[in-house]
Amino acid sequence: MNADLATWELVLNAARKLKRSGRTPFKLEDLVVEVHRVDPERDRSTIQPIVQGMTDNAKKGPRSACGVLLHRVERGFYELLSDDTAATASHPTKPRMRPAARTRILTQEELQARIEGLIADFVSCVETYDAESPFRRQNQLDYHRQTIDRRRFLGSVDAAIRDNVFTSRLHDTLQVWGLNRRQSKLATVDQLRNSLRRHRRRLVALEPLQLETLTQNTVAAVAAELSELIADLGAVENTARVVAGTKALHHVLPELVPPMDRAWTGTFFGWSTFDPQNNQTEIFTEAFTTFAEVARATRPSHLVGSGWRTSPTKILDNALIGYCKRQRIGPTSA
Secondary structure: OHHHOOHHHHHHHHHHHHHHOOOOOEEHHHHHHHHHHHOOOOOHHHHHHHHHHHEOOOOOOOOOOOOOOEEEEEOOEEEEOOOOOOOOOOOOOOOOOOOOOOOOOOOHHHHHHHHHHHHHOHHHHHHHHHHHOOOOOOOHHHHHHHHHHHHHHHOOHHHHHHOHHHHHHHHHHHHHOOOOOOOOOEOOHHHHHHHHHHOHHHHHHHOOOOHHHOOOOOHHHHHHHHHHHHHHHOOEOOOOOHHHHHHHHHHHOOOOOOOOOOOOHHHHHOOOOOHHHHOHHHHHHHHHHHHHHHHHHHOHHHHOOOOOOOOHHHHHHHHHHHHHHHHOOOOOOO
16 A cells, blocks of 8 residues: 555655656656655655655755665756666766765764763663753643553554544644744644554554664664654654654654654754754664663663653653753753
């Protein structure tokens, strides 16, 4: 079924169809029209970032799990690379433009010291968060708890994403968590609901996984799947999707996905101003892999309880914020 296909698969099918019909190079709008014809629920705000991530010389968009399959001939015009060489080869007449290497704010040694400190003082960091939670905006905790409680009451991902009460509460939670402010434009509740249902098969497949039991051998594959899902989900209409995607998926998969933000997650890992736009796959993978390492060492499920201690992955987020507060290293601007 088309609803089960990732957006990059629909884009690739559309590009192949346009090429076969002699319409090459084609416009971005041509791809949007073809994908929308196959699946009317996919709109331009969902499709455009995926196209950018599939394009070898595009400067924006998270890199797609499929690799680079398109080349931008000129502004607004694209062509399909050879199916045999698209994932790895340069364009035959123009050199492939690789994105600039990420400029790291922290050295690996500095980041490792923070990780070790978080693990060593985990419970105290959680307690610091309990005493000094920075999230004091009206209803932030209430909406979050209502959404998580509804998710647990329904018992499964499938039941949750089919439930209009849950998806409405999720949308409300994302709003009070700040996802419709500044440069962030939150999808409508219907867009969010339809996108979750469109990705049902992928979400259900992830449901049995728990962050604290992921092994070092499996965490990379799970991170790659989640990164692709975050890019494809379209919880917000802007290009930077790690924050919105993790906050949305956290409520759908509370045992697996920690919520992330620029202010605290970004502070701990040393995200630069442009990392959430230009290095989305890299910063998500690093953060998710680190959260898994900390979860294996600390077993946060034992601390789930009242207040903000709503799930193992939220407790990991709480501890990270508590660590930053104790070390006086944040927050950065959200």
